[in-house]
Structures are given as C-alpha cells and as structure tokens.
Amino acid sequence: MSQLDDLEEQSVYIFREAYKHFKQLCMLWSIGKDSTVLLYLARKAFFGHVPFPLVHIDTSYKVPSMIAYRDRLAREWGLQMVVGSNRQALAEGMNHTRGRLDCCRALKTDALRHTLDGSWPRLRMGADGQYHEEEPREAFTGVIVGARADEEGSRSKERYFSPRDHNSDWDVADQPPELWNQYKTDFAPGTHVRIHPLLDWTEVNIWEYIQRERVPIIDLYFDDGSGQRYRSLGCETCTGKIESTATTTEQILVELRATKVPERAGRAQDQEDTYAMEKLRREGYM
Amino acid sequence: MRETMMRETMQIVIVGHVDHGKSTLVGRLLADTGVLGDGKLEKVQATCRRQGKQFEYAFLLDALEAEQDQGITIDAARVFFRTERRDYIIIDAPGHIEFLKNMVTGAARAEAAVLIIDAKEGVRENSRRHGYLLSMLGIRQVAVVVNKMDLVSYDRAVFDRIVAEYRAFLEEVGIRPHCFVPISAREGDLVAGPSTSMPWYDGPSVLAAVDAFAKQPARGDLPLRMPVQDVYKWNARGDDRRIVAGRVEAGRLRVGDRVVFSPSNKTSTIASIEAFSGIPDVPTPTEVNAGSSTGITLTEQLFVDRGEVMSHLRDAPEVGTRLRVNLFWLGKLPLEPGKSYKLKLATHQTEVRVEEIVRVLDASELHTSVTKKWVDRHDVADLVLRTRSPIAFDPSERIEATGRFVIVDGYDIAGGGIVRALVPDEHQQLRLESRIRDVEWVRGEITPEERAQRQGHPASMVMITGEAGVGGHAVARALERRLVEQGVHAYLLAGKNVFLGVDADIAFDDRDGLVRRFGEVVHLFLDAGTVVVSATDVIGLGDQRTLQTLVAPFPMLVVHVGAEVDGTPEGADLRLDPGGEPDAAVDRIMAVLAERSRLRSN
Ligand SMILES: Nc1nc2c(ncn2[C@@H]2O[C@H](COP(=O)(O)OP(=O)(O)O)[C@@H](O)[C@H]2O)c(=O)[nH]1
Numbered sequence: 001m002s003q004l005d006d007l008e009e010q011s012v013y014i015f016r017e018a019y020k021h022f023k024q025l026c027m028l029w030s031i032g033k034d035s036t037v038l039l040y041l042a043r044k045a046f047f048g049h050v051p052f053p054l055v056h057i058d059t060s061y062k063v064p065s066m067i068a069y070r071d072r073l074a075r076e077w078g079l080q081m082v083v084g085s086n087r088q089a090l091a092e093g094m095n096h097t098r099g100r101l102d103c104c105r106a107l108k109t110d111a112l113r114h115t116l117d118g119s120w121p122r123l124r125m126g127a128d129g130q131y132h133e134e135e136p137r138e139a140f141t142g143v144i145v146g147a148r149a150d151e152e153g154s155r156s157k158e159r160y161f162s163p164r165d166h167n168s169d170w171d172v173a174d175q176p177p178e179l180w181n182q183y184k185t186d187f188a189p190g191t192h193v194r195i196h197p198l199l200d201w202t203e204v205n206i207w208e209y210i211q212r213e214r215v216p217i218i219d220l221y222f223d224d225g226s227g228q229r230y231r232s233l234g235c236e237t238c239t240g241k242i243e244s245t246a247t248t249t250e251q252i253l254v255e256l257r258a259t260k261v262p263e264r265a266g267r268a269q270d271q272e273d274t275y276a277m278e279k280l281r282r283e284g285y286m
Numbered sequence: 287m288r289e290t291m292m293r294e295t296m297q298i299v300i301v302g303h304v305d306h307g308k309s310t311l312v313g314r315l316l317a318d319t320g321v322l323g324d325g326k327l328e329k330v331q332a333t334c335r336r337q338g339k340q341f342e343y344a345f346l347l348d349a350l351e352a353e354q355d356q357g358i359t360i361d362a363a364r365v366f367f368r369t370e371r372r373d374y375i376i377i378d379a380p381g382h383i384e385f386l387k388n389m390v391t392g393a394a395r396a397e398a399a400v401l402i403i404d405a406k407e408g409v410r411e412n413s414r415r416h417g418y419l420l421s422m423l424g425i426r427q428v429a430v431v432v433n434k435m436d437l438v439s440y441d442r443a444v445f446d447r448i449v450a451e452y453r454a455f456l457e458e459v460g461i462r463p464h465c466f467v468p469i470s471a472r473e474g475d476l477v478a479g480p481s482t483s484m485p486w487y488d489g490p491s492v493l494a495a496v497d498a499f500a501k502q503p504a505r506g507d508l509p510l511r512m513p514v515q516d517v518y519k520w521n522a523r524g525d526d527r528r529i530v531a532g533r534v535e536a537g538r539l540r541v542g543d544r545v546v547f548s549p550s551n552k553t554s555t556i557a558s559i560e561a562f563s564g565i566p567d568v569p570t571p572t573e574v575n576a577g578s579s580t581g582i583t584l585t586e587q588l589f590v591d592r593g594e595v596m597s598h599l600r601d602a603p604e605v606g607t608r609l610r611v612n613l614f615w616l617g618k619l620p621l622e623p624g625k626s627y628k629l630k631l632a633t634h635q636t637e638v639r640v641e642e643i644v645r646v647l648d649a650s651e652l653h654t655s656v657t658k659k660w661v662d663r664h665d666v667a668d669l670v671l672r673t674r675s676p677i678a679f680d681p682s683e684r685i686e687a688t689g690r691f692v693i694v695d696g697y698d699i700a701g702g703g704i705v706r707a708l709v710p711d712e713h714q715q716l717r718l719e720s721r722i723r724d725v726e727w728v729r730g731e732i733t734p735e736e737r738a739q740r741q742g743h744p745a746s747m748v749m750i751t752g753e754a755g756v757g758g759h760a761v762a763r764a765l766e767r768r769l770v771e772q773g774v775h776a777y778l779l780a781g782k783n784v785f786l787g788v789d790a791d792i793a794f795d796d797r798d799g800l801v802r803r804f805g806e807v808v809h810l811f812l813d814a815g816t817v818v819v820s821a822t823d824v825i826g827l828g829d830q831r832t833l834q835t836l837v838a839p840f841p842m843l844v845v846h847v848g849a850e851v852d853g854t855p856e857g858a859d860l861r862l863d864p865g866g867e868p869d870a871a872v873d874r875i876m877a878v879l880a881e882r883s884r885l886r887s888n
Pocket of ligand 1: 304306307309310342344434435437469470471472473
C-alpha cells in the first residue's frame with residue numbers, strides 16, 4: 001500500500017469511529033482544500049453519503065466565490081449545511097482594522113463556539129436548497145476538523161480525538177492517552193470532542209490526494225491569469241496571494257516540493273504575535 | 287515527481303529518561319536533514335537572544351508557550367523529516383514520568399523506536415520503563431542511542447559499559463536492539479553523518495540506523511480478521527445497500543468467501559466489496575487486503591453487531607470471557623478487583639472486572655510483587671480479566687490487532703495491554719460445541735432476520751427463576767397468554783416436558799445433561815422464530831449462564847422471583863416479589879421486553 005492509501009484508510013477509520021460514537025456530530029467545512037479533502041474522505045467512509053451536518057462559519061469577508069462554490073457542492077452532493085456567524089459583531093461593524101486578533105476572535109472563535117453549542121442562531125439549508133433559521137438548535141458533542149499536525153507548532157500536539165471542556169478550552173498538558181485504534185469516545189456532559197482525521201497528512205499529501213482522486217477543490221488555489229494564486233484560504237482582507245502561475249494540481253505539487261516557505265506565511269494574523277495561533281487555538285479557533 | 291506517490295512513510299518514536307536528549311536529537315535531525323522551513327531556525331535563535339537564553343535545538347519543537355515555561359516536552363509532538371530512503375513522522379515522546387501516557391500514545395503509533403540514554407547518567411528508571419513498555423506495545427525494531435558522548439570525552443569504555451548493562455536488561459523484556467550508536471546530539475556527532483571524535487566506532491549514524499529499519503508488511507498472510515465497526519443502511523439517495531463496515535486487520539477477503547461472525551456464530555457469504563470513488567467508472571474491488579478500511583454486503587439478510595469479528599469458517603478467533611493479559615496502568619486511581627470497568631478490544635466494548643491479580647511488576651526495577659492487591663499508576667501487571675459477555679479475540683502473539691485492548695475508567699482510557707491467552711471458563715466446552723453446531727447448521731432459505739420481519743418480532747427467551755412455590759409458574763402462564771393475545775408467537779416450554787420425553791434415556795441426576803438438552807430444545811424453538819417462556823425448577827439461576835451460552839446469539843431475559851432482602855442475583859435482569867399478582871408481574875416483564883425491542887422487528 002502506498003503512503004496515501006495508508007493515510008486514507010486511517011482517516012476513514014477515524015470517521016467511522018466518530019460517526020458510531022457521537023450522536024450530535026458535525027464537521028467543519030472552511031471551503032479550503034484541507035476540509036474539502038476531509039469532505040471527500042467522509043464520502044469514502046460512508047460510501048457516497050455524508051451522514052452529518054457540515055458547519056461553515058461565515059465571517060462575511062470571505063472571497064465571494066467561496067460561498068457560491070460551497071452552496072453548489074452542497075446541493076450537488078446532498079450535504080446538510082449549517083452556517084453560523086457573529087451577527088452582533090458584524091452589525092457593530094467588526095473588521096480587521098480593529099485588530100486582526102480581535103477580529104479573528106470575534107468572527108471566528110466566538111462565532112464557532114456559539115454556533116457549535118447552539119446558543120446563537122444559525123442557518124440550515126433546507127430541502128429547497130435555501131437557507132432558513134434553524135430551530136431547535138442542538139449542541140454538537142463531536143466536531144470533525146481538518147487540522148494537520150504539520151501546519152504549525154501547536155497543532156503537532158493534537159490527538160485524533162481531543163477533548164474540549166465546556167468553554168471549548170483545550171488542556172494541552174493533560175490529554176488522555178490514545179492507544180492503537182482506541183480513541184476517547186466517552187465524555188462528561190457539557191464537554192465535547194474535536195476529531196482530527198487529517199492529523200498525519202502533510203500539505204503535499206493533501207495535494208497528491210487531490211490529484212489522485214480528482215477532488216473538486218475551489219479554483220482560487222490556481223492562477224487565474226494574474227500570475228498569482230492563494231496557497232491558503234481565509235478572509236479576503238487578511239489572506240495574501242502568492243506569486244505563482246500554477247494552473248494545475250500537478251504544477252502546484254512541483255512548486256510545493258521545492259519551497260521551504262511555511263504554508264500559512266500569507267496569513268496576516270499568524271505574524272502578529274509569536275503565540276497568536278496558540279492563544280486562538282486554545283480558545284477554539286481552527 | 288511522480289515517484290513521491292510511491293515513497294513510504296514510517297512513524298518512529300524517540301523515548302528515554304527526561305533530559306537525556308530526545309528533543310535535542312529531534313531538533314538536530316530536523317536541522318541536519320534540511321527540512322525546516324526557511325527562517326525557522328533563525329527565528330527561534332532570535333527569540334532566544336531576545337529572551338536572553340541560550341539556544342537549544344529542542345526549542346525548535348517547543349512551539350508552545352506553556353511548554354517552554356515548564357521546560358519539559360509535554361506531548362508526543364509529531365515532526366516530519368525525510369531521507370533519501372523514505373519520509374518519517376517522528377513522535378517526540380517525552381520522558382518525564384508524569385507524561386507516561388503521552389509516551390505510550392506516541393509509542394503505540396510507532397513502527398520503530400529510538401531509545402536514548404545519557405552517557406554520563408547511564409541507565410535510569412525510565413530507560414528501563416520505556417524499554418519494557420515498547421516490548422508490550424509490540425515494537426520490535428529498536429535502536430539504542432548513547433547521547434552526550436561529548437560529556438564523557440567520547441570515551442569508548444563508558445559506551446561499552448552502558449551497552450552491556452542495557453543490552454542485558456532489554457534481553458529480559460524480549461527486545462533485541464538492532465544497534466547501539468554513540469552520539470552527541472548537541473555537537474552533531476553521528477546524528478546525520480560520521481564523526482571524527484569517535485574513530486573507534488564503525489557502526490551506523492542515527493539516520494543510517496533509522497533508515498535500516500524495515501517497513502512492517504501488512505498482515506495479509508494471517509487468518510482473516512475484520513472487526514465489525516458499523517453497519518450502514520442509508521435508505522437515502524436511492525441507496526438501499528446494507529453494508530457491514532470495518533477494517534481488515536489481518537488476512538484478506540474476496541467476494542464469494544464464506545465467513546463467520548464471532549461470537550454470534552452467524553455465517554454468510556460475501557456478496558460484494560463496496561467502495562466509493564469520486565472518479566467515474568472505477569470498478570469496485572473483488573478482493574481487499576489487511577489494512578483496508580472497507581465495507582461488504584452479504585448474500586443473506588443478516589443482523590450483525592459492532593464488535594463481532596468476521597473471519598473465514600476455519601481459523602476463527604477465540605471466544606470467551608476470561609483473558610490472561612499483560613497490562614500497564616496509567617489511571618489516576620488504581621486498578622482494583624471488584625470494580626467494574628469498560629474494556630475495548632478492536633471494535634468490541636464490554637464490561638470487565640479483574641478476576642485475579644497474578645503479579646504486579648514495578649516496571650522500573652522489574653521487581654515482582656505477588657501480594658499486591660491492586661495495580662497502581664505506572665505499574666505493569668499480569669492479570670486475569672473477566673468480561674460480562676463473551677468476546678472474540680486472539681492471543682496478541684498470533685494476531686496483534688485483535689489481541690490488544692484498553693480499559694476505560696470513567697471517561698478516559700486508563701490502561702492498555704495485550705492478551706496472552708484464553709482462560710477457559712465453565713462454559714468453554716459448550717461454547718465450542720455450539721459454535722460447531724451453528725457453523726454446520728443446515729439452513730433453509732429463511733434467515734432469522736427475514737422470519738422476524740415477516741412475523742413482526744424477533745425470537746427471544748424469557749426465563750423465570752426462583753424457589754419452588756414463589757409463583758413463577760403462574761407468572762409464566764400469564765405471560766404466555768398476554769403475548770399470544772398481542773399476536774406474538776409465544777410458547778410456554780416447561781422444563782418437565784423436555785424431561786419427560788427428550789430426557790427419558792438419561793439419569794435424572796445428570797444435571798449437566800439435563801441443562802444441555804433443555805438448552806438445545808430451546809435453541810430449536812428460537813431458530814423457528816418463537817418467543818420461549820419458561821419457568822422451571824430443573825434450571826436454577828446457576829445454570830442460566832450455561833443456557834445463555836447455548837442459545838446465543840438469541841437474547842434471553844432472566845426474571846427472578848424472590849424476596850427483596852435476598853437481593854437480585856447476578857445475571858438477573860429483573861426481580862419480582864414472590865406471591866404477587868401475576869398480571870402486575872406480566873406488566874413489568876412486558877415493559878422490559880418492549881424497552882429492549884424484543885416484541886417488534888426493526
Ligand atoms: N553536552 C551535551 N548536552 C546535551 C546533548 N544533548 C542534549 N543535551 C542537553 O541536555 C539537556 C536536555 O536535553 P533535551 O533534548 O531537552 O532532553 P529531553 O528531556 O530528553 O528531551 C539540554 O540542556 C540539552 O542541551 C549532548 O549531546 N551533549
């Protein structure tokens with residue numbers, strides 16, 4: 001078996017464990033390449049179905065084509081979409097000029113936490129393909145996330161099944177052991193578990209898999225003719241493009257194997273503070 | 287470029303006593319193999335300058351604020367590097383004893399290990415403990431690195447002494463290291479390349495030693511084991527397949543194979559192997575090998591549960607309730623006999639108790655205590671476990687994936703271990719007999735599942751126990767009536783009726799013979815789809831487990847009629863007061879039956 005096969009088998013196994021053990025299960029879909037590969041793997045695990053909702057946090061500053069792409073795939077693949085946002089902060093005009101970390105915390109971290117625990121309103125795509133206010137809203141106890149260990153320091157400490165307390169806090173120093181294929185599937189009321197099927201994948205693995213399986217990722221990753229493309233997707237305001245003329249997965253792989261620039265170098269909020277990511281992450285940011 | 291698809295990955299772990307240099311070695315490997323992102327080394331060096339502390343290679347890993355404050359690596363961080371030979375995921379397992387659970391987590395994922403020992407400090411407590419745990423975790427490929435040779439003037443005698451001592455210890459726990467490498471992680475001697483400081487050494491560097499590890503082949507040559515992970519029937523988007531999903535942990539399976547599920551002993555034939563692909567027109571496979579997370583459909587409509595192990599008819603796993611195991615304990619509270627825990631083995635989950643503590647080993651010194659009555663955190667023990675219901679497994683020496691388990695205390699995994707052997711319980715012989723009976727059973731075309739669906743309810747047994755004269759028979763009669771009136775195919779089978787006819791040729795004091803024949807008659811009725819009700823004096827509570835073994839996987843409800851002061855006997859699902867109104871008793875039994883979905887096919 002090749003390395004990609006090994007990674008795929010392991011991810012599929014984790015998906016099935018998650019689905020078996022968590023009744024209130026969801027998966028975060030940021031529309032980026034990682035969580036889109038994750039979505040594709042879910043369809044592998046469940047033989048073409050995605051038997052849980054996909055949660056998307058809309059900061060309102062995403063590249064517009066991301067939202068169009070999201071809804072197109074959702075209708076095509078019969079996905080159960082749930083969309084949440086920090087409506088209050090947006091109404092008060094929150095944006096990155098008020099401080100990138102504060103903006104991320106409000107529009108991503110807080111929005112995510114309250115969308116997951118059901119305390120803030122959220123939208124759900126109905127059978128008509130349109131979004132409606134969701135009622136009633138349950139708290140999710142299992143949240144599948146596309147984090148990879150190679151992204152940056154703090155993520156390399158994650159478990160496949162990683163408990164979060166009722167504040168969504170992550171106690172890095174006191175994590176339960178994870179042995180062989182036995183994961184943490186028992187949890188106290190009020191807590192939830194983050195599940196990471198992509199933990200062992202690298203950025204190159206993701207692209208190799210996209211190429212091998214022809215995963216239909218969004219075209220923002222490719223040069224649109226301007227000589228630039230996104231390497232990592234986020235808010236339009238805080239995510240820079242890189243100089244690249246890659247228009248195919250093949251070309252991206254050639255580029256990646258040669259570079260030593262970290263993947264998230266284009267993400268402005270990471271540069272703000274040495275421990276910025278770690279702080280956000282403990283607070284629940286993906 | 288395309289050949290990268292074919293590159294192999296290996297997960298390795300680096301373990302050893304705290305401060306012996308694990309993180310430094312990992313940092314060095316990263317720097318020397320040139321895999322750090324541009325600017326990472328410089329950034330960490332700059333941070334050190336700013337904070338006025340000396341640069342350490344370990345800081346490359348210590349990305350966490352809290353961790354740097356504490357000065358100890360706190361989790362099995364994953365780090366990636368590559369050599370010409372392959373890609374590595376290196377798990378920097380920490381050595382501080384508090385974090386043993388992290389070390390175990392890291393090491394359990396690894397295919398090979400590097401054990402590190404400080405040349406100056408020599409073999410320490412965790413050098414031993416980790417060696418022992420590696421052996422229990424099933425890691426056979428080990429390289430030992432003697433670090434900080436710079437502190438002992440690169441002296442060969444020091445190295446030789448440590449090699450002799452540690453080799454002898456590892457031998458005791460069943461590990462034969464591939465090599466011993468003297469290094470200085472800080473100075474870079476023999477990490478990624480040769481060293482001029484130790485001309486007396488002509489073995490491999492750490493990198494060469496790691497490259498020399500062999501990839502463990504997927505175990506396609508072993509007997510088939512596919513623990514059932516889940517059963518899917520989506521009934522959505524035009525899909526009405528019933529897919530049994532699981533990972534092939536050993537062996538291989540092909541379409542058309544005859545298979546048996548243990549412990550239920552249900553047999554069937556593989557109709558298809560299912561797979562999803564986003565690429566159009568990819569045919570589904572006709573064969574899958576060990577390592578595959580797959581899904582199959584069966585030729586018969588069959589209900590199997592998560593936790594059962596699918597195998598070929600020959601070479602099925604062991605089934606039993608008593609397991610002789612080796613276990614390491616990580617729980618905050620000690621492991622105690624009498625307390626009930628949750629056991630997870632492959633995909634099976636069941637209640638378990640410690641039946642016997644054979645001995646407890648202090649893992650650091652390998653001192654044995656045969657008198658200790660519990661197992662403390664970080665101890666290693668030799669135990670007999672008893673599960674509440676029979677489970678399918680293999681001795682780990684034979685098939686690793688179905689021979690290891692974890693124990694959950696409360697919400698967290700608190701220990702893990704490997705199964706050495708099955709310890710026969712009182713029913714082992716009967717269990718074997720009924721397995722042969724089930725596998726060889728001549729079947730009509732109607733499966734129990736179809737029968738249940740057509741008649742509206744599955745088959746099951748209700749057994750009413752209690753002393754003579756407490757009114758058990760009256761309850762049984764009333765229950766049969768109520769069931770039949772509600773349209774359930776129920777039958778009152780008095781033990782005496784079996785005794786009069788079927789048992790006419792055996793002695794009335796041949797208790798085992800009586801129980802066995804009664805069980806076989808019940809089994810026939812159950813196979814025919816009946817809800818069997820029985821209250822009998824022939825079968826006491828003690829025989830109820832025997833009966834359960836014979837009629838499994840058909841479910842049995844045990845109702846005990848007896849005074850509250852005498853308590854509810856073990857194994858009884860429900861207790862009723864003696865001499866009560868039969869109708870009230872029947873109400874309560876019906877409620878439990880309904881709750882357990884015994885009266886309705888699903
Ligand atoms: N002199 C010397 N010091 C070393 C060497 N390797 C590690 N150290 C030091 O030993 C201490 C502990 O190392 P570290 O890698 O953090 O140990 P860990 O706890 O096993 O991860 C640090 O101060 C290192 O600088 C070596 O080869 N020579």
